[in-house]
Amino acid sequence: MTLAAILGEFAAGVAPPRTVCEDVPRRVLDVLGNALAAYAEPDAGAAAAALAAMQRWRGVPESTVIGYGARLPAPSAALVNGVLAHSLDYDDTHLPSVLHPSASVVPAALAVAEVGAPGDLIAAIAAGIEVTNRLGMAGCDPSTGANLFFERGQHATSICGTIGAAVAVSRLYGLSSRQIADAIGIAASMGAGVLEANRTGGTIKRAHCGWAAHSGIVAATLAAEGLTGPPTVLEGRFGFFTAHTGAFDAGAITGGLGERWELLRTVYKPYPANHFTHPGIDCALALRRDGLRPSDVESIELGVAEPVLRTIAEPPEEKTHPRSGYHAKFSGPYTIAIALTGGGGLGVGLDDFAELGPARLALAAKVRVHADAEATKAFPRAFAAVLRVRTRDGRTLEHRVAGSRGGPENPLGEGEVAAKFAANAARALPAEAVSLLETAALRLGHGGPVSDLFPA
The missing domain is CATH 3.30.1330.120 (2-methylcitrate dehydratase PrpD)
Incomplete structure (x- = not known):
């Protein structure tokens, strides 16, 4: 089987264990808090620009833009929400891939779930984050620990996050394993992001996760409508890893897939900085x-x-x-x-x-x-x-x-994650709305509706 086919089977059939199902709502909570805090920032120019651009294109009002309350087509709302989620550099991080999976996957999944996609939201987000993390890990040189994406100035967060978002949306759409493999093959042609803004400034990096969320929805929708991707899109001679890293570790993608969850090694940031x-x-x-x-x-x-x-x-x-x-x-x-x-x-x-x-x-x-x-x-x-x-x-x-606070050996506790969310959300919402939003997000793990997030 090709790597895309293996990931397609995983995403189509996975039933995450209890630990993962309990963790995913906190990922949603962290994304919502970061996005609300970014919306409330005086320097919210990147999100405002993204919103203005999406409104210029108009379209069917389907999904909610966090903070602003505007409704846009699902791919457009996901783009703006992804920009918000990544704008403060406060989003969760997976090691050793050194990428931020939730800021791309969660906005894409929420936008599509709000429209009424029938799939299991928790399983979809879990699969999308897991695929994102494992693609990032595969781009690490096992002999030196070097991240080969970063060595080339490429932002693994958005490049891998586009595929992860496509996987999450495909699961929500109820696509078959073959169709999810096609969505992966399509999304691999859409991921992008260069890191020079980390060094010398510019606000484009804030948009990387928004573009990944948007592109993931587009890729999954095209697959649902019959567009296909190359079966060997990841490992092929002209495939994803040849293009982005030059070398890769296939075992990092497939080893323990569905049994050992890299999602659970994705840590929450205590400080709003790189x-x-x-x-x-x-x-x-x-x-x-x-x-x-x-x-x-x-x-x-x-x-x-x-x-x-x-x-x-x-x-x-x-x-x-x-x-x-x-x-x-x-x-x-x-x-x-x-x-x-x-x-x-x-x-x-x-x-x-x-x-x-x-x-x-x-x-x-x-x-x-x-x-x-x-x-x-x-x-x-x-x-x-x-x-x-x-x-x-x-x-x-x-x-x-030896390891930073919030890292894998010293992770933030549930109370600290909740306190971070409350402080972030309070920058944009009154206390009562913050409490309602927290309750609604955590209820997602028990079948609570996505629509309960947005009145708050």
């Missing part, structure tokens, strides 16, 4: 708890995994002087400065990226980032870091973390 910055934030927060004050700092050295330098440390002048609050989310130096100065207590929150502060820019300029051997060895199965601070009175302070 995940590569999180271990450095953890280190800075630890030193701050021990009494370090910004005025004490002479210089700072941040040691991280070598592959992440290109995202959070290079070019150095861009990272010590980010162009915007969004750009600052991808800066190791600036997120260290935030962790040492703000965060609403001893954390890092959305308000810390609302604007660039001169005091933080001055502190970020004191940070130098380098490759650390231990962190490099742990990557990509864990995000590790070491922070060394030279103080004005000549002391050297150091803190190391």
